[in-house]
Amino acid sequence: MKTFQLEVVTPERKVYSGDATMVIVKGIEGELGIMANHLPFVTPLQIAPVRIKTPDQDEHVIAVNGGFIEVHNNKVIILAESAELPEEIDIDRAERARERAEERLRRAKQEKIDYHRAEMALQRAINRLRVAGRGR
Structure with missing residues (x-):
């Protein structure tokens, strides 16, 4: 499966960085699934879990509390107001x-x-x- 580079960052730190096959977020218009070679866009995010599917078939979940997602040149950046991994909660x-x-x-x-x-x-x-x- 094709991959893309994903980063989840907050003003304080980089929460996640790695290759992904899909990321699922909740934008202001509803749920979005982004895969490799997605068209470029930027949209605000709602307070919701972000699900990340990796090339090795793992799935990671991050609590993202608002922010934006930017998709461009096979790279996805989530600029979150705050974000936490499950083990940090x-x-x-x-x-x-x-x-x-x-x-x-x-x-x-x-x-x-x-x-x-x-x-x-x-x-x-x-x-x-x-x-x-x-x-x-």
């Missing part, structure tokens, strides 16, 4: 963050709480839990 911390965000959303109508910010926090927590294998 503190499950207890993510559970607590999910609970806090859900509580903020419940109180949003009675109090002056930034609903959008609470919703984004909830999405990030759920994304981390999914990638860590504990999500719903």
